[in-house]
Amino acid sequence: MNYTLLIPEIVVFCTGVLCLIIDLFLSERIKKILSWIAIIGLVAGMFALHNISEGLAFGNRTFIVDSFSIYFKYLFLGIGILVIFSSKDYLSNRTTHQAEYYFILLSVVTGTMFMASAGDLIALYVALELLSIGSYVLVAYLRTREGIEGAIKYLLFGAVCSAVLVYGLSIIYGMTGSTELREIGYCLSQQDKQGALLLGLFFTLVGFGFKIACVPFHFWVPEAYQGAPTPITAFLASGSKAASLAVFIRVFIEAFGGIKTEWTMILIVICILTMTIGNLSAIPQTNIKRLLAYSSVSHAGYLLIGLIVGTNQGISSVMFYLAVYALATLGVFTVVAVVANKIGTDEIEGYAGLHKRAPLLSLSMLICLASLAGLPPLAGFIGKFYLFACAVGTGYIYLAILGFLFSTVSVYYYFRILKSIYLGEASDSSKVPTPFFLKAVLIFVMIGLFFMGILPQSLLFSALEAAKLT
Amino acid sequence: MDFSILSWIVFTPLIGTILILFVPREMEKSIKGIALIFSFISLVLALVVYANFDHTIAKMQFVERVPWILTFNINYYLGIDGLNLSIFLLTTFLTFLSIVISCHLKERVKEYFVLFLILETGMLGVFVALDLFLFYVFWEVVLVPMYFLIGVWGGSRRKYAAIKFVLYTVIGSLMMLVGILWVYWTASPHTFDIVELSKSCQFTKEFQCLMFFFFFLGFAVKVPICPFHTWLPDAHVEAPTAASVILAGVLLKMGVYGFLRVSLPMFPEAAIYFSYPLAVLGVINIIYGACTAMAQSDLKKMIAYSSISHMGFCLISMSALTVTGINGAVIQMFTHGAITGSLFMLVGVVYDRAHTREIDKFGGLWHQMPIYTGLMSLSVLASLGLPGLAGFIGEFVCLMGAFISKLAGFKLLTMLSVSGVVITAVYLLWMMERVFWRGLNQKWEHLSDINKRELIATVPIAALIILIGIYPRLLVDLMNVTVIQMVSGIMP
Numbered sequence A: 001m002n003y004t005l006l007i008p009e010i011v012v013f014c015t016g017v018l019c020l021i022i023d024l025f026l027s028e029r030i031k032k033i034l035s036w037i038a039i040i041g042l043v044a045g046m047f048a049l050h051n052i053s054e055g056l057a058f059g060n061r062t063f064i065v066d067s068f069s070i071y072f073k074y075l076f077l078g079i080g081i082l083v084i085f086s087s088k089d090y091l092s093n094r095t096t097h098q099a100e101y102y103f104i105l106l107s108v109v110t111g112t113m114f115m116a117s118a119g120d121l122i123a124l125y126v127a128l129e130l131l132s133i134g135s136y137v138l139v140a141y142l143r144t145r146e147g148i149e150g151a152i153k154y155l156l157f158g159a160v161c162s163a164v165l166v167y168g169l170s171i172i173y174g175m176t177g178s179t180e181l182r183e184i185g186y187c188l189s190q191q192d193k194q195g196a197l198l199l200g201l202f203f204t205l206v207g208f209g210f211k212i213a214c215v216p217f218h219f220w221v222p223e224a225y226q227g228a229p230t231p232i233t234a235f236l237a238s239g240s241k242a243a244s245l246a247v248f249i250r251v252f253i254e255a256f257g258g259i260k261t262e263w264t265m266i267l268i269v270i271c272i273l274t275m276t277i278g279n280l281s282a283i284p285q286t287n288i289k290r291l292l293a294y295s296s297v298s299h300a301g302y303l304l305i306g307l308i309v310g311t312n313q314g315i316s317s318v319m320f321y322l323a324v325y326a327l328a329t330l331g332v333f334t335v336v337a338v339v340a341n342k343i344g345t346d347e348i349e350g351y352a353g354l355h356k357r358a359p360l361l362s363l364s365m366l367i368c369l370a371s372l373a374g375l376p377p378l379a380g381f382i383g384k385f386y387l388f389a390c391a392v393g394t395g396y397i398y399l400a401i402l403g404f405l406f407s408t409v410s411v412y413y414y415f416r417i418l419k420s421i422y423l424g425e426a427s428d429s430s431k432v433p434t435p436f437f438l439k440a441v442l443i444f445v446m447i448g449l450f451f452m453g454i455l456p457q458s459l460l461f462s463a464l465e466a467a468k469l470t
Numbered sequence B: 001m002d003f004s005i006l007s008w009i010v011f012t013p014l015i016g017t018i019l020i021l022f023v024p025r026e027m028e029k030s031i032k033g034i035a036l037i038f039s040f041i042s043l044v045l046a047l048v049v050y051a052n053f054d055h056t057i058a059k060m061q062f063v064e065r066v067p068w069i070l071t072f073n074i075n076y077y078l079g080i081d082g083l084n085l086s087i088f089l090l091t092t093f094l095t096f097l098s099i100v101i102s103c104h105l106k107e108r109v110k111e112y113f114v115l116f117l118i119l120e121t122g123m124l125g126v127f128v129a130l131d132l133f134l135f136y137v138f139w140e141v142v143l144v145p146m147y148f149l150i151g152v153w154g155g156s157r158r159k160y161a162a163i164k165f166v167l168y169t170v171i172g173s174l175m176m177l178v179g180i181l182w183v184y185w186t187a188s189p190h191t192f193d194i195v196e197l198s199k200s201c202q203f204t205k206e207f208q209c210l211m212f213f214f215f216f217l218g219f220a221v222k223v224p225i226c227p228f229h230t231w232l233p234d235a236h237v238e239a240p241t242a243a244s245v246i247l248a249g250v251l252l253k254m255g256v257y258g259f260l261r262v263s264l265p266m267f268p269e270a271a272i273y274f275s276y277p278l279a280v281l282g283v284i285n286i287i288y289g290a291c292t293a294m295a296q297s298d299l300k301k302m303i304a305y306s307s308i309s310h311m312g313f314c315l316i317s318m319s320a321l322t323v324t325g326i327n328g329a330v331i332q333m334f335t336h337g338a339i340t341g342s343l344f345m346l347v348g349v350v351y352d353r354a355h356t357r358e359i360d361k362f363g364g365l366w367h368q369m370p371i372y373t374g375l376m377s378l379s380v381l382a383s384l385g386l387p388g389l390a391g392f393i394g395e396f397v398c399l400m401g402a403f404i405s406k407l408a409g410f411k412l413l414t415m416l417s418v419s420g421v422v423i424t425a426v427y428l429l430w431m432m433e434r435v436f437w438r439g440l441n442q443k444w445e446h447l448s449d450i451n452k453r454e455l456i457a458t459v460p461i462a463a464l465i466i467l468i469g470i471y472p473r474l475l476v477d478l479m480n481v482t483v484i485q486m487v488s489g490i491m492p
Helices: A003-023 A029-050 A067-092 A098-117 A121-139 A145-176 A181-190 A195-212 A221-227 A230-255 A257-282 A288-309 A312-343 A359-373 A379-393 A397-423 A436-454 A457-466 B005-021 B028-052 B082-101 B109-128 B132-141 B143-153 B158-186 B194-200 B205-222 B231-238 B241-266 B268-273 B275-294 B299-319 B323-354 B370-383 B390-403 B410-437 B442-446 B452-470 B473-490
Strands: B061-069 B074-080
Touching: A003 A029, A003 A067, A003 A098, A029 A067, A029 A098, A067 A098, A067 A230, A067 A312, A067 A436, A067 A457, A098 A121, A098 A230, A121 A145, A121 A230, A145 A181, A145 A195, A145 A221, A181 A230, A181 A257, A195 A230, A195 A257, A195 A288, A221 A230, A221 A288, A230 A257, A230 A288, A230 A312, A257 A288, A257 A397, A288 A312, A288 A379, A288 A397, A312 A359, A312 A379, A312 A436, A312 A457, A359 A379, A359 A397, A359 A436, A379 A397, A379 A436, A379 B132, A379 B158, A397 B143, A397 B158, A457 B061, B005 B028, B005 B061, B005 B074, B005 B082, B005 B109, B028 B082, B028 B109, B074 B082, B074 B109, B074 B132, B074 B194, B082 B109, B082 B241, B082 B323, B082 B452, B082 B473, B109 B132, B109 B143, B109 B241, B132 B143, B132 B158, B132 B194, B132 B241, B143 B158, B143 B241, B158 B205, B158 B231, B194 B241, B205 B241, B205 B268, B231 B241, B231 B299, B241 B268, B241 B299, B241 B323, B241 B473, B268 B275, B268 B473, B275 B299, B275 B410, B299 B323, B299 B390, B299 B410, B323 B370, B323 B390, B323 B452, B323 B473, B370 B390, B370 B410, B370 B452, B390 B410, B390 B452, B390 B473, B452 B473
Parallel strands: none
Antiparallel strands: B061 B074
16 A cells, blocks of 8 residues: 555646635736646656656555556656646636636646556546546637537547446456456456457447547547647647557556457557548648647557557557657647737638748747658657557558558648748738747757657667556 | 768758858858858868778778667668769769859748758768668658758749659658568568678568569659659759759769669669669650650750659669669769759759740840850750760760670660660750750840859869769779679679
8 A cells, every 4th residue: 555656646636726726816917827836736746756666556456656657647747737838828818717727637637647557447437537527628618619519529429438438348347357457358368258358348449449539439539629729639639649548558458468369450440540531631621720630630540550569669669659749749739829829810821921920930830740740850750660660570561551651641731731831921920929938848849859859769768668567 | 080070071061050040040141151161061071081982992981880779770870882972972062062053042041051951961861871760861851951942942833843742752762661661670680781781681582572662662753763753843843943953963863872772782683683674664764754855845844854864874774783884873873963963053044044944935045145055065965975074974884784784685775775865965956056056036135144153153063074074984983893892792
């Protein structure tokens, strides 16, 4: 019973509560301080994480701290910090209810941290719901028409998929008599495969597939991403996806490891569909958030390749890719948020000639989109390289070929944005103001993407270490 | 030499880029000065390498090998041998002169030179990288700067041409990447090291043929080989002058170099198996390129198609797998780069003044621009292979190398290719007549002759063309020993 292992989560959640409480005493003008409190809380969480030892918090596998969960928690805390940075001005221009936003966001981050540590079906599901319900509210937070539409779609779809997930999990429990992932894995490898098992497997896949946003469970993505406040879109695209993949990996490797042949085939089909439909749907989009929504669907497809491979290297490639993908995604959405503050639109034509009005923002967009497209010498290239190298190495050559072909498609629509920014003519040549700290954030993101692209060894090692699930 | 000079040559332009980033965009003269200085430094260092290069041995020289990404046994591995020295030198030379000829640029000067220097780093890196991963990284680095160079400073259809270039190249490169990964996993021990993989001969013939195909897709887009060439006319025409020079003079050579460095040594049996189809494609390039060039009314498009035609010579001689043939391919890479670079620069000169490239709209230009006519005549005569100039050396050695091939069917193909030489002479001389010697079109009375900046850019190349034409040993000696060893590894 080592409750000290829970300190990072406690710190983050208490910061959220603290925001709520302090808000009672703040006047309108200094509400901004809340975001700094939230950031400090997340940084404190990182410190707590730094000194943590490995182990089980409750004596059983409800809450596991191992290198896998620590890697993901660092990722979530980093994502949280960057999301809050881009939320500051975005929120203060649009609403006065900021404390609740930070509270829900920090709770959601706590949820993701619990998800990374969950070794038990119930703990996993509860954490997943903490993430989901918080996300539904955050998507609708600004009460725009689009936001509410997106949130309702997300909520309805999510509720159904959640129910299906629970049904699937209960079938698994019924067949194995345990909710702990390790024991389930052991039981399933002993048993004969029964039809009901496949049903449970399929339902679990539905539930997780929804959260990761892969085809055919992605229909909520365009509206939710487009309607949500841009920092929340960034969080959905990076944090929510990463958390869901962490859970996906744990469940499918630890619990379903013995029945790999059954789920590999289904995953391959889903992966190919996701890469295809995700990339092709992004081509005709004119709204940048919608385009990025479909592109994030396609990235889920690439990530599934790492899961299909299933080896330690495959899992570590997924984790590496998530880190670089999150960094680039947050960079892109930060730029979108700042530009929207000034221009008031998310249409790609609105970005025409941005290079004159905001050179740093344009450069950040260039670097981040090039990383998402997988162009060297940026981190995104190393990520794609690693993923597809694992695919080729385990014999899935056709997946690598398809993945690369669809990456070419993604080059096209990412370059369309860059074309508008760099080759377009601005109708209004006023400067787009960027707060100083956001400039610092964007420079940090760009340097990070270059650094991870040229000297990726440190992150590769961490991912490889973390992929050994204990 | 312990000085790791190759890394310095490759990355000096990048240092120039970083310096330029800190210069305010209004200080255009400083920006141009920095670009000139740093590309000149690369050129000087490359000449130092040339002076210290020992052409009597076939080993890699100036080698730098540092472990880079341990997870995949990737090394930062550079080296020079007979295959890449000449094109490496040419790249530094052409890039410097391209920057000279760009010095009259007025709009978005800072971005232009930043992109140009990044481009130079990428190109130089491709030619000296000896690790497949590093090779691929440099190969792709060239993409984004070229997209912007064409898309921002180009002609009327520049946006279309730029994205076409990018998409074509990316698809090809990604297929090459699949090949790279597959080779890595099949090799034992797993490695990306080009030199190791070339020595080891461990792949089965079927695997070699499959890999040859994947790498072919990547290189074929760049060479370009019909039918993967359709990006070239658009990109070359719409690009600004200096970018066209680099595209034609250097980027096309990356494809041929890829074949010579990667495909032929690593997959020798596949090279023999595919030699005849590859040669046929070469002949198609030569003849189709030449005929299409003849039909063009746009001067730049004509030269673009003539580039396709001339690269066909590289293809046919390379696929012949003889020492003379591969020598010819390397020589033709160098001479064609110089000649086409010169041609595009000179076309840029007249376009800057007349703002048109339509051949039939010109006439009697030699009245107004006699010096220009002289230089253009020199380049055109070199391009059609007049003996005494560099173009003849390239074409002659290529054709001879193809003709003496031990493989079947090459004699016929070589004979067909010679007709390409004739067609080239026809369209080039016809173009010269229409542009320079037909009666003076009154519209062009006011055109000024070539100015100092353009002279500084074009005369050195002209001198090089004459020099290599008269004394080709300067060039051929560099590569002969390396090629002999390379061919002995391929042909039994």
